Amino acid sequence: MKTLRLILGDQLCRTLSALRDMDHTRDVVFMAEVHDETTYVRHHKQKLVLVLSAMRHFAESLRAEGMHMDYVQLDDKGNSGSFTGELGRALSRHHVDRIVVTQPGEWRVWEMMQTWGEEFDTPVEFREDDRFLCSQAEFAHWAKGNKSFRLEYFYRHMRRKTGWLMTGDKPEGGRWNYDEENRKKLPRNFQTPPARRFAPDAITREVMTLVRNRFADHFGQLESFDWAVTREDALQALQHFITHCLPQFGDYQDAMKTGQDFLFHSALSPYINIGLLNPQEVCEAALAAYHQGLAPLSAVEGFVRQILGWREYVRGVYWMKMPDYARTNFLNAERPLPDFYWTGETDMKCLREVVEATRRNAYAHHIQRLMITGNFALLTGVAPLQVEEWYLSVYADAFEWVELPNTHGMALHADGGLLGSKPYASSGAYIDRMSDYCAGCAYDPKTKLGTEACPFNYLYWYFLIVNEARLKPNPRMALPYRLLARMAANRRQQITRQAQEFLARLQSRYL
Numbered sequence: 001m002k003t004l005r006l007i008l009g010d011q012l013c014r015t016l017s018a019l020r021d022m023d024h025t026r027d028v029v030f031m032a033e034v035h036d037e038t039t040y041v042r043h044h045k046q047k048l049v050l051v052l053s054a055m056r057h058f059a060e061s062l063r064a065e066g067m068h069m070d071y072v073q074l075d076d077k078g079n080s081g082s083f084t085g086e087l088g089r090a091l092s093r094h095h096v097d098r099i100v101v102t103q104p105g106e107w108r109v110w111e112m113m114q115t116w117g118e119e120f121d122t123p124v125e126f127r128e129d130d131r132f133l134c135s136q137a138e139f140a141h142w143a144k145g146n147k148s149f150r151l152e153y154f155y156r157h158m159r160r161k162t163g164w165l166m167t168g169d170k171p172e173g174g175r176w177n178y179d180e181e182n183r184k185k186l187p188r189n190f191q192t193p194p195a196r197r198f199a200p201d202a203i204t205r206e207v208m209t210l211v212r213n214r215f216a217d218h219f220g221q222l223e224s225f226d227w228a229v230t231r232e233d234a235l236q237a238l239q240h241f242i243t244h245c246l247p248q249f250g251d252y253q254d255a256m257k258t259g260q261d262f263l264f265h266s267a268l269s270p271y272i273n274i275g276l277l278n279p280q281e282v283c284e285a286a287l288a289a290y291h292q293g294l295a296p297l298s299a300v301e302g303f304v305r306q307i308l309g310w311r312e313y314v315r316g317v318y319w320m321k322m323p324d325y326a327r328t329n330f331l332n333a334e335r336p337l338p339d340f341y342w343t344g345e346t347d348m349k350c351l352r353e354v355v356e357a358t359r360r361n362a363y364a365h366h367i368q369r370l371m372i373t374g375n376f377a378l379l380t381g382v383a384p385l386q387v388e389e390w391y392l393s394v395y396a397d398a399f400e401w402v403e404l405p406n407t408h409g410m411a412l413h414a415d416g417g418l419l420g421s422k423p424y425a426s427s428g429a430y431i432d433r434m435s436d437y438c439a440g441c442a443y444d445p446k447t448k449l450g451t452e453a454c455p456f457n458y459l460y461w462y463f464l465i466v467n468e469a470r471l472k473p474n475p476r477m478a479l480p481y482r483l484l485a486r487m488a489a490n491r492r493q494q495i496t497r498q499a500q501e502f503l504a505r506l507q508s509r510y511l
Ligand SMILES: Cc1cc2nc3c(=O)[nH]c(=O)nc-3n(C[C@H](O)[C@H](O)[C@H](O)COP(=O)(O)OP(=O)(O)OC[C@H]3O[C@@H](n4cnc5c(N)ncnc54)[C@H](O)[C@@H]3O)c2cc1C
Pocket: 264, 265, 266, 267, 268, 269, 270, 272, 273, 303, 306, 307, 310, 311, 312, 314, 364, 365, 366, 367, 369, 370, 374, 391, 392, 395, 397, 398, 399, 402, 403, 404, 406, 407, 410, 411
């Protein structure tokens, strides 16, 4: 039976289910760069280079193995610009008996694929994406049996299942979670880990030229591109992280520092998400470092939880709740996204720093995404769809199955608390504690009202005031609402006035 095996841009993995049982003598591996995928949001230029160059390198490696490749480049003559169009053209070239594809990561693509069997009168076999550590069926089963749909319980289930950091049925070290030890401020004299840079090769340079010419109006710096685009280099990035960053990953996981774009974070998410690295091998490398005494338990547990816990959990939520999940708007947030998310032109230094780092690298670490750009969008009530489009565009690791639950659920509380039990709303005090951004800002994080006051301070209280009916019943919001209840009426009025003036300026300035 002659088979066409379709590989998508985030499925660049030799052990992918769609490549199993490959018959080298008959089958065709089909890959296509299509306009629709490069523009459904205005992806950061580096994200485009990463995916397109990694696709081309992956195709080269399969070709070198002797596979029959059919690869369509973005600027090939006759490229129809869509997956469906390109698949149709490929089928007319190859006359196959069936199409095999690994389930795509995004709902949008999944829906499109449902029409193919009928449209092409060719059977389409969908295979599970078993690069994940928890299948969709297993997640649904777990969720059904658990009244409390929380990450913490899912994570424990996964720890027990894998046996990672377990002593019998008990967590290693006696605790499931070492978060309390993982929230340190950076010491003054901390040593920055050495940079890891992958100089662009000829294929990447060719793709950079394509992106420079074709997507000039997309966000982001192109020339600083230094991501790995092959599995070999991604493995080197993994090793670099294990050696230089993992031992301190836990301690400084929440810290932020001007000009230090990566700190002790792994920056491995783009590689894991497009298939260059497998989540299991990444966790196993961290576990091996722990067992060899090269990294402490708190760091390794913190790291493993992000992948075995959060990454699998958000994917489970996405597939269980889509497509309705994306449409909820619990806080009725409707404000347009301020223009400075694209330009970086704001006198709020924390936001400026994060947008600039994002522009430089197509990367910001979790706390920057959650507590700076996410927190500001939450407090000011920016419409979820606009915030989600921004996150999906600007990060090299952004694919909807992981971006959407993180933005919609975790950062914006737009799902009403399905993913996070309370909104991650915070005043300037948190940012001041965890970063050095406030030094040199036009505002003062310790001042609550008046022209000097950090906007996060009054916006935080105003957020609580305007969302009182929705959030006060949440038991986890009891403390802030008790504090709000104790606030003098005239102070409440002053906060409301200043927040409304700020929001009005935000509108008039950026609309
Ligand atoms: C608003 C918002 C949007 C986000 N959008 C994305 C996205 O589009 N793609 C994406 O991969 N992550 C996203 N995240 C999660 C997280 O911020 C990134 O995975 C992380 O910053 C990637 O950097 P790193 O590889 O250095 O991570 P590290 O801090 O080194 O963590 C290790 C790994 O754990 C995984 N991980 C950590 N946190 C999460 C999480 N919350 N959800 C899923 N996986 C996680 C990633 O694979 C990451 O590589 C988002 C978070 C927020 C708050």
